[in-house]
Amino acid sequence: MKQGLLVLSMLSLAAYAGEHGGKKMEHGGQKVEGESTTAPGDTAEAGGEMMGEGCGEMKDKKDHKACMEKMKGKKGSGKKPAAKEEAAPGKADQGQVMPQPKNQVTVEQIKAALTEYIAQHTDASGIYSYIDVDRNNQPMKLKFVKIHDPVRFMEKKGQYFACTDFEVTGESGKLHDLDFWMVPTATGLEVVSTKVHKDPVKKAKAWVKVPRYTFEGEEMVGVN
Numbered sequence: 001m002k003q004g005l006l007v008l009s010m011l012s013l014a015a016y017a018g019e020h021g022g023k024k025m026e027h028g029g030q031k032v033e034g035e036s037t038t039a040p041g042d043t044a045e046a047g048g049e050m051m052g053e054g055c056g057e058m059k060d061k062k063d064h065k066a067c068m069e070k071m072k073g074k075k076g077s078g079k080k081p082a083a084k085e086e087a088a089p090g091k092a093d094q095g096q097v098m099p100q101p102k103n104q105v106t107v108e109q110i111k112a113a114l115t116e117y118i119a120q121h122t123d124a125s126g127i128y129s130y131i132d133v134d135r136n137n138q139p140m141k142l143k144f145v146k147i148h149d150p151v152r153f154m155e156k157k158g159q160y161f162a163c164t165d166f167e168v169t170g171e172s173g174k175l176h177d178l179d180f181w182m183v184p185t186a187t188g189l190e191v192v193s194t195k196v197h198k199d200p201v202k203k204a205k206a207w208v209k210v211p212r213y214t215f216e217g218e219e220m221v222g223v224n
Helices: 002-028 040-051 061-075 107-120
Strands: 128-132 138-147 152-154 159-168 175-185 188-203 206-211 220-222
Touching: 107 138, 107 159, 107 175, 107 188, 128 188, 138 175, 159 188, 175 206
Parallel strands: none
Antiparallel strands: 128 138, 138 159, 152 159, 152 220, 159 175, 175 188, 188 206
């Protein structure tokens, strides 16, 4: 009898423990107020949705994952904006005026252009008529002799320069020195200015050319 009661007691205790132990396990999976209800898998999914904002709803999980990886890469790339390209050496910025390089025009081209200009202003008898504006517009009757070497390029003005000898008509050896300034154009070289540089002065029975002005301060280089 006692043994039977003991067995019943033990069975009752076992049943009670099993019932309440199961409830404890059951409560472990239920919502606990004040704590997050998101399961670990749900958290990862939610995080993926936040990072992949803009990917939209994709049925294919692989496509969705690829989209999220792409968005993640954009946010965390940290790439610096491309540096501004520097102008290559010798390359001018847009709108900047560069001096005419002296090697774009040859000595032969300069002399040919000047010879043609002089011929155009010389009459049939070989007289080159010039009005000397620096001497009260005095008319001069001259004959072309030669172009001096070297011809030069004036860097500051961007002009080519040549010096010449002209002989006074009927007076052998009486030479004026005339200077010509030229600029390159679409059709060649154009003479833009002419001045008398030197006048003949007789000294010891010989004609000597005396300058009216100098080129001090001018940056001039010879043209090859």
